[in-house]
Amino acid sequence: MSLPFDKCSIRTALIQQRTGLSREDVASLSRAAQDRVLGLDVYRAAGTLALYSPIRNEIATAGLFAAALAAGKRVCYPAVCGDELRFFQVSCDEDLCIGRFGIAEPDRQTAEVELAHIELLLVPGVAFDQRGFRVGYGQGFFDRLLAKGDFIGTGIGFCYDFQLLAQLPTERHDQRVDLLVTDKRIFLPSRI
Numbered sequence: 145m146s147l148p149f150d151k152c153s154i155r156t157a158l159i160q161q162r163t164g165l166s167r168e169d170v171a172s173l174s175r176a177a178q179d180r181v182l183g184l185d186v187y188r189a190a191g192t193l194a195l196y197s198p199i200r201n202e203i204a205t206a207g208l209f210a211a212a213l214a215a216g217k218r219v220c221y222p223a224v225c226g227d228e229l230r231f232f233q234v235s236c237d238e239d240l241c242i243g244r245f246g247i248a249e250p251d252r253q254t255a256e257v258e259l260a261h262i263e264l265l266l267v268p269g270v271a272f273d274q275r276g277f278r279v280g281y282g283q284g285f286f287d288r289l290l291a292k293g294d295f296i297g298t299g300i301g302f303c304y305d306f307q308l309l310a311q312l313p314t315e316r317h318d319q320r321v322d323l324l325v326t327d328k329r330i331f332l333p334s335r336i
Contacts, residue, residue, distance in 0.1 A: 149313055150313060151279050151282070151312070151313055154270070154271050154279055154309075154312065154313075155270050155271070155279055155281070155282065158270050158271050158279075158306075158307055159200065159270055161306060162200065162201045162202070162270075162304065162307070163200060163201055165201050165304075170201050170203075170204065171204070173203070173304055173327040174203045174204035174205075174207070174327070175204075175207060176327040176328070177203050177302065177303075177304075177325055177326055177327040178203075178204070178205070178207040178208050178211075179207075180325050180326075180327075180329075180330055181208055181266070181300065181302070181325055182207075182208070182211055184323075184325075184330070186263075186264060186298045186300075186323070187264060189263070190217065190263035190264040190297070190298075191217055191218060191263060192217065192218040192219075192220065192257060192261050192262050192263050192264075193208075193212055193217060193218075193219055193220075193262065193263065193264040193265070193266070194219075194220050194221065194222065194231050194257070194262045194264070194265045194266065195208055195209055195212075195219060195220075195221055195266050196221065196222060196266055196267075196268045196302075197221060197240060197247050197248035197249065198268070199245075199246065199247055202268050202303075203268070203302050203303060203304060203327070205266060205302075208266070209234075213235065218233060218257070219233070219234055219235070220232055220233050220234060220250070220257040220262065221234050221240065221248075221249065221250045222249070222250075222285075223243060223249040223250050223252060224243060224244040224245065224247075224249065224285065225252075227285075227288070228285070228288060228289065229285050229286070229288075229289050230256060231250075231256065231257045231258075231259070231262060232250035232251070232252060232254045232255065232256050232257065233250070233254045233255040233256075233257055234250045234254065235254075239251050239254055258294070259289070259292070259294035259295040260294050260295070260296060262295060262297050263297040263298065264297055264298050264300065265295060265297055265298070265299045265300065266300050266302045267286050267290075267299050267300060267301050267302065267321050268280070268286075268302060268303070269286075269301055269302075269303055269307065270307065271303070271307050271308075271309055271312060272301040272303055272307060272308050272309070272312075272321070272324055273308070273309050273310060273311045273312040273333075274308070274309075274310055274311065274324075274331065274333060274334060275311065275320065275333050275334055276301065276320035276321045276322065276323075276324065276333030277312050277314050277318050277319075277320055278301055278312070278318075278321065279312055284317065286319070287317055287318055287319045288317075290319035290320075290321075291317065291319050298322045298323060299320075299321040299322050299323070300321060300322065300323045300324070300325055301321040301323070301324040301325070302325055302326075303324070303326055304326060304327055305326040305327055305328040305329065307326070308324060308326055308331065320333060321333070
C-alpha cells in the first residue's frame with residue numbers, strides 16, 4: 145500500500161488498517177511480537193520495564209506484563225499528568241483504571257517510578273520508520289518524554305510489521321527509539 149507523505153494522512157490510513165484487524169489477528173500478531181521481546185537480551189537484563197495499555201487494536205502487552213511479573217521484574221505504566229507522562233508501578237490489573245483519553249492508566253496511589261530507573265520502555269505508535277522515528281496520535285507525550293534526557297534505558301518501538309515504513313516525515317521535536325520490534329522482525333534503526 146502506498147501512503148502519502150504527511151503525518152495526518154499516514155495516521156489516518158494506518159489507524160484504519162489497524163482497526164480492520166480481526167480479534168484473532170490482534171491476538172496472534174501480538175503474541176508473536178511479545179515473544180520477540182521476551183527473547184531479547186535487553187529484556188532479560190532489565191529489572192524495571194515500562195509497558196503501555198493498548199487501545200484501538202494496538203499490539204497487546206498483557207503477555208509481557210504476566211511474564212515480567214513472573215520473572216520478578218518491576219513493571220510500570222504511564223499516566224498522563226498535565227502535558228507529560230509519569231510512570232507508576234503496577235503489580236496487577238486492578239492497579240489500572242480508565243484515565244484521560246480512555247486509556248487504562250495506573251492508579252497514582254501506587255509507587256511512582258523515576259524515568260532514570262526504567263531500563264526498557266515499550267513505545268506505542270501509529271507508524272515507525274527505519275530510522276526509529278514515529279508517528280503517534282499527535283499529542284507529543286512520548287516525544288517530550290524521550291527528549292527530556294532522564295530516560296537512559298532502551299526505548300523499543302512496538303508495532304505490527306505493516307506499521308514499519310521506510311521513512312516518515314519528521315519535525316525538529318521528533319525523537320527516535322533505539323530498537324523496533326514487530327510481529328515479524330527485530331529491527332535496529334539506522335542513524336542516518
